[in-house]
Amino acid sequence: MSAWPDNGIHHGVPFAIYRSDDITQSDTLDTAQGKAVSKSLITDFIADPGMWKARKQKEKTRSMSFGSLVDTLLLEPDKFESRYVVSPYADFRKKEAREWLAEMESAGVEIVTEDTHAEAHDCCDAVRDHYIAAALLYGAQTQVAFRHQTKFGIASKGLIDIVPAAVDTLVDLKTCAPSVLENKRALQRHILDYSYHIQAGCYLDGWNIASREERTRFKFIFVTNKPPFTVAVIELPFAAILLGSQQYQSGIARFAECLETDTWPSQWDGIVELDLPDYAYTETP
Numbered sequence: 001m002s003a004w005p006d007n008g009i010h011h012g013v014p015f016a017i018y019r020s021d022d023i024t025q026s027d028t029l030d031t032a033q034g035k036a037v038s039k040s041l042i043t044d045f046i047a048d049p050g051m052w053k054a055r056k057q058k059e060k061t062r063s064m065s066f067g068s069l070v071d072t073l074l075l076e077p078d079k080f081e082s083r084y085v086v087s088p089y090a091d092f093r094k095k096e097a098r099e100w101l102a103e104m105e106s107a108g109v110e111i112v113t114e115d116t117h118a119e120a121h122d123c124c125d126a127v128r129d130h131y132i133a134a135a136l137l138y139g140a141q142t143q144v145a146f147r148h149q150t151k152f153g154i155a156s157k158g159l160i161d162i163v164p165a166a167v168d169t170l171v172d173l174k175t176c177a178p179s180v181l182e183n184k185r186a187l188q189r190h191i192l193d194y195s196y197h198i199q200a201g202c203y204l205d206g207w208n209i210a211s212r213e214e215r216t217r218f219k220f221i222f223v224t225n226k227p228p229f230t231v232a233v234i235e236l237p238f239a240a241i242l243l244g245s246q247q248y249q250s251g252i253a254r255f256a257e258c259l260e261t262d263t264w265p266s267q268w269d270g271i272v273e274l275d276l277p278d279y280a281y282t283e284t285p
Contacts, residue, residue: 013145036155039202042251043195050266067175074124075142126229139165146210152256169217175225201245
């Protein structure tokens, strides 16, 4: 597969192909036609169109890399050997180790340490040992891509982690810091800060349009990225999903307008009046 297939539901789309039609900051109205937006693009854009336009591509953090490793081991274990290699070296100070490192980098595989590999396996085991998470995974389709056209001449797409069998829900797997699962309030804040409700609305809309089926529920499997690996299965209520869908659709409409006019407003345009936080007026130094 060398290019994106037609709009619809697709299995086994290589990640490089999935990303090949991304709209980027360098695109214009003309070059964006036929390309696609995703939840991550729209939520980054919503926060500040001007900053999105000026920003370079995000660099992958250590926590993001660990999450991708867990995704592969749990959802696509057959792809591990083509994406990763476990380093036989503790460091790369010796010539032999440096030569091996250069060879692996030229092959395009990601290098992980034995300790990281073992921790990722333990993280996956924690998910499998959670009876609700295990039930969602049993017989499910994993890493399912959707793509559909919007009325703005651009497409919308997403990559769904888990499509359970015979239930009306979609599921996404999230690794997170242990502090996120310390209490419900922390997790609520995390879901809002990372716009996961927008992901739920976007993915359900996208699945329903592309598949011509109807699913109405969305769950997240959260697992901490450090031991002991705590697991929580969260279902968003319909009101949160509806809000996320509305915000995603509004974001696409605004994105299309900025693209058409080549105008990218920022929250920092002009002189910004900014007061002190409320507590500054009530707390005694």
